[in-house]
Amino acid sequence: MIQFERRTETSGVWTTISFAVASLAGLAATAVLLASTGADVLQVFGALVKGAVGSPKALATTLVKATPLILTGLATVVAFRAQIWSIGQEGQVFAGAMGGYLGAQLLAGLPALLFFPGVLAFGIAGGMAVAWLSALLRNRFGVNEIISTVMLNYLAVYLLSWLLQGGPWGETGGTISYHQSPMLPDAAFLPALMGSSRLHAGVLLPFLAAAICALVMARTPLGFEIRGLGYNPEALRHKGVNIGRTVTLIMLSSGALAALAGAIELFGVTHRLRADNLIGLGYAGIIVGMIGGLSAWGTVLAGLFFGALASGAVYMRVLGDVPAALVPAIQGITLFLFLCAGVLARYRIVRVVVQ
Amino acid sequence: MSQLFHEAIIISILASTLRIMTPLLFSSMGELVIQRSGIWNMGVEGTMLTGAFAAYLVATLSGSLWLAVIAAVLAGILMGAIIAFMTAVLRVDHFIAGLGLNLLAGGFTLYWFQSYIRGRAQPTFSGFEDVDIPLLSDIPFIGPILFSQRALTYLALLAVPAIWFLLYRSRHGLELRCLGENPKALDVKGLSVTARQFAAVTFGSAMTGLGGGFLMLGFSDRFLADFTAGRGWIVVVALIAGNWKPKGVFIAVAAFALLEALATHLQVLGAKVPHQLLLSLPYIASIGLLMGLRLRPGQPARLGVPYTRE
Numbered sequence: 001m002i003q004f005e006r007r008t009e010t011s012g013v014w015t016t017i018s019f020a021v022a023s024l025a026g027l028a029a030t031a032v033l034l035a036s037t038g039a040d041v042l043q044v045f046g047a048l049v050k051g052a053v054g055s056p057k058a059l060a061t062t063l064v065k066a067t068p069l070i071l072t073g074l075a076t077v078v079a080f081r082a083q084i085w086s087i088g089q090e091g092q093v094f095a096g097a098m099g100g101y102l103g104a105q106l107l108a109g110l111p112a113l114l115f116f117p118g119v120l121a122f123g124i125a126g127g128m129a130v131a132w133l134s135a136l137l138r139n140r141f142g143v144n145e146i147i148s149t150v151m152l153n154y155l156a157v158y159l160l161s162w163l164l165q166g167g168p169w170g171e172t173g174g175t176i177s178y179h180q181s182p183m184l185p186d187a188a189f190l191p192a193l194m195g196s197s198r199l200h201a202g203v204l205l206p207f208l209a210a211a212i213c214a215l216v217m218a219r220t221p222l223g224f225e226i227r228g229l230g231y232n233p234e235a236l237r238h239k240g241v242n243i244g245r246t247v248t249l250i251m252l253s254s255g256a257l258a259a260l261a262g263a264i265e266l267f268g269v270t271h272r273l274r275a276d277n278l279i280g281l282g283y284a285g286i287i288v289g290m291i292g293g294l295s296a297w298g299t300v301l302a303g304l305f306f307g308a309l310a311s312g313a314v315y316m317r318v319l320g321d322v323p324a325a326l327v328p329a330i331q332g333i334t335l336f337l338f339l340c341a342g343v344l345a346r347y348r349i350v351r352v353v354v355q
Numbered sequence: 356m357s358q359l360f361h362e363a364i365i366i367s368i369l370a371s372t373l374r375i376m377t378p379l380l381f382s383s384m385g386e387l388v389i390q391r392s393g394i395w396n397m398g399v400e401g402t403m404l405t406g407a408f409a410a411y412l413v414a415t416l417s418g419s420l421w422l423a424v425i426a427a428v429l430a431g432i433l434m435g436a437i438i439a440f441m442t443a444v445l446r447v448d449h450f451i452a453g454l455g456l457n458l459l460a461g462g463f464t465l466y467w468f469q470s471y472i473r474g475r476a477q478p479t480f481s482g483f484e485d486v487d488i489p490l491l492s493d494i495p496f497i498g499p500i501l502f503s504q505r506a507l508t509y510l511a512l513l514a515v516p517a518i519w520f521l522l523y524r525s526r527h528g529l530e531l532r533c534l535g536e537n538p539k540a541l542d543v544k545g546l547s548v549t550a551r552q553f554a555a556v557t558f559g560s561a562m563t564g565l566g567g568g569f570l571m572l573g574f575s576d577r578f579l580a581d582f583t584a585g586r587g588w589i590v591v592v593a594l595i596a597g598n599w600k601p602k603g604v605f606i607a608v609a610a611f612a613l614l615e616a617l618a619t620h621l622q623v624l625g626a627k628v629p630h631q632l633l634l635s636l637p638y639i640a641s642i643g644l645l646m647g648l649r650l651r652p653g654q655p656a657r658l659g660v661p662y663t664r665e
Contacts, residue, residue, distance in 0.1 A: 033463075037470035085450045141646040146397060146450060147595075148645070150588045151638040162631040283458055290451070323469030328462030335455050336437075343445045 004347040015345040022341035026334045033329060039322050051315020052308035060199040061314060064269065066307025068093070068261035070206035072285020073292055073299040074213050075257035081217070081294050082229040082250050088134055088149030089258040090282025091156035092127035094275075096259025097266045098160055099126020101169065101181060101273045104188050116190065120263050127259020128252050130156060135251040139244040145251075153282070160275055169273060180274035190268040200268035207300065209257060214296035226250055258282060280328060287335045306331060362496070364624075368616045369500045373508055375612035377573060378403070378566040380511040383590045383597075383604050384518045385431075385562025390594055391522060392555035393535040394442050395659030397453025400587025401460030402434040402560050406567025408464040411578040412471065414571070415478040423480075424507070424568050431564015434460065435557035443552035446661035461581070468578055479576040483507065483569075505573050514562070519601040531555055535655030538662045548662050563590075585638065592641040598653035607644075611637055 007014075031041045051058050072089045079086040103122025107115055130152055137143040161179070163169040169181045190200040217223040225246045228236040237243055262278055270277045288306055292299030306327075313327045382403055389396045409430035414423035434456060441452035472478070483505045491502040522528040530551060533541055538548045567583060575582075589611055597603030618633040626633075 037467065087454065137642065137646065142649045143642065143645040147588065147592060148642060151641050154585050154638045155635055158631040158635045162629050166629050286454065287458060321473055323466055323473065325462060325465035325469050329466040332459030332462035336459055339441065339447055339451065339455055340445065343447060
């Protein structure tokens with residue numbers, strides 16, 4: 001008889017096998033999903049790969065699409081490692097874009113060297129404000145952060161909707177309202193890295209952010225407290241750490257990272273404030289962070305993978321008629337399979353001789 | 356604003372309060388069963404969304420609303436089986452499992468929806484209509500509020516005492532509450548904790564799926580992205596606010612529904628308030644409500660703690 005038995009220590013090989021099986025199962029599940037709607041599976045996969053890495057332009061799109069995912073993924077890592085189940089990344093992305101847009105109004109005309117750090121700081125401040133609210137609600141009023149962050153997500157979405165439609169920031173003059181702000185001036189576009197390509201300078205920030213996150217996690221007292229809060233909050237309390245202050249600090253860091261994603265989308269991609277580019281970035285970041293094993297560099301890898309998928313999906317849509325929502329569907333499946341693989345990796349298969 | 360106090364408007368507000376309560380009652384009574392069994396299911400939103408989508412699909416394909424109701428229930432059972440497998444069998448963290456389910460449901464329903472309407476006008480259906488109960492619906496004031504509702508609304512109202520009876524007056528209910536308070540007591544008697552939690556989650560999710568189905572069939576004629584718009588989370592808040600008791604949850608759901616009914620009527624009456632603010636009211640109210648609820652004496656002791664023998 002074959003039985004599962006809990007492992008006492010993790011095995012690198014077995015963990016790798018578990019996640020490799022999960023990845024293959026994800027591929028198979030995607031094929032089944034595609035077949036369920038009558039799509040040509042091989043053609044779609046071919047288009048996805050070509051659109052993800054098939055040309056320099058595809059690679060650039062992959063990087064641009066990966067940028068917000070890595071940042072919201074890192075936001076997830078910081079919070080979830082401390083077992084703070086904040087899912088406010090979605091609203092913080094919106095707050096980051098709104099804060100950035102406000103900054104662009106106030107700082108217009110400054111030289112680029114001051115303007116861009118300034119507007120990104122405004123964006124980050126927006127996300128931190130929302131994150132601070134959730135931290136306050138948890139520390140002062142004992143409100144579960146999952147629920148408070150979900151509610152704040154909806155409030156952020158409605159706030160942007162009001163600002164663009166009925167509020168002060170909507171584009172006026174046109175006969176149709178597109179629920180978006182006017183275009184930012186050219187000076188507010190993040191500079192391109194290579195000539196006139198769409199590869200904006202913002203794509204470098206997630207890598208910088210990941211390096212800082214990895215360093216902070218491994219080498220600093222804050223990193224120790226983040227991990228400690230996850231493993232054993234009681235021990236941390238006895239050590240004299242102010243838990244409430246740590247929770248606030250973690251949520252602020254997480255909010256700052258997610259907000260940066262929203263601000264970069266605004267200044268690097270859309271160049272105007274609108275909701276449709278921002279929707280789902282925060283929730284996708286949760287998936288990216290968790291599939292990245294809640295480690296900074298794992299999140300970079302997962303973010304690049306899903307960025308490639310999103311870039312491939314753009315190409316796929318041009319070619320065929322497979323819906324755009326294939327991407328979130330694949331993200332959902334992969335997350336679930338990776339969760340199962342995470343459990344599997346903690347067990348060993350043993351043969352039991354039945355007497 | 357003063358129009359709000361005309362009799363016809365008051366009747367309309369109260370009647371729509373009952374209608375808005377219907378999906379929330381199904382889903383919250385289902386979630387109550389789940390949470391009393393110790394599983395802190397955060398997948399309500401995804402389960403309702405899947406139920407709503409299944410109902411839309413079957414209603415437009417078959418034209419039968421009752422087949423669509425069955426589809427919503429089956430979709431709920433499927434979602435429940437996934438959640439139960441993750442939480443009761445694999446013992447994944449309950450929050451993570453629920454979150455994962457919501458993301459999975461959001462992606463899948465949207466993909467199938469977009470595939471379904473690809474290249475054509477979106478199919479619609481005509482949903483449930485009011486059933487006038489003879490004589491009773493003619494009573495002034497009370498009649499149009501209470502006795503001229505969708506058939507499923509009466510079932511949802513009946514679900515509250517039914518779930519109360521299940522929880523407090525049946526052997527299953529005793530075991531169920533024990534799962535949430537002290538699962539070890541069942542385990543040492545040789546009764547399977549996993550099997551009972553699995554049953555509780557799939558049963559509760561069937562009701563949650565039904566709630567999503569009614570949201571589709573009783574309010575709308577078509578599916579949209581993010582159709583449930585946070586109602587699953589309102590259900591989670593209602594459970595906490597109702598202190599995990601059927602009566603309390605009923606009152607919390609009624610309060611949320613009244614708020615939403617007031618907001619929609621204010622919008623129709625042309626109140627000088629941005630409609631986004633009116634739409635935000637349930638979420639603001641949720642945060643406000645939870646701020647005042649630090650003490651939660653009714654919370655099952657083992658809620659959200661995966662059961663293991665060690």
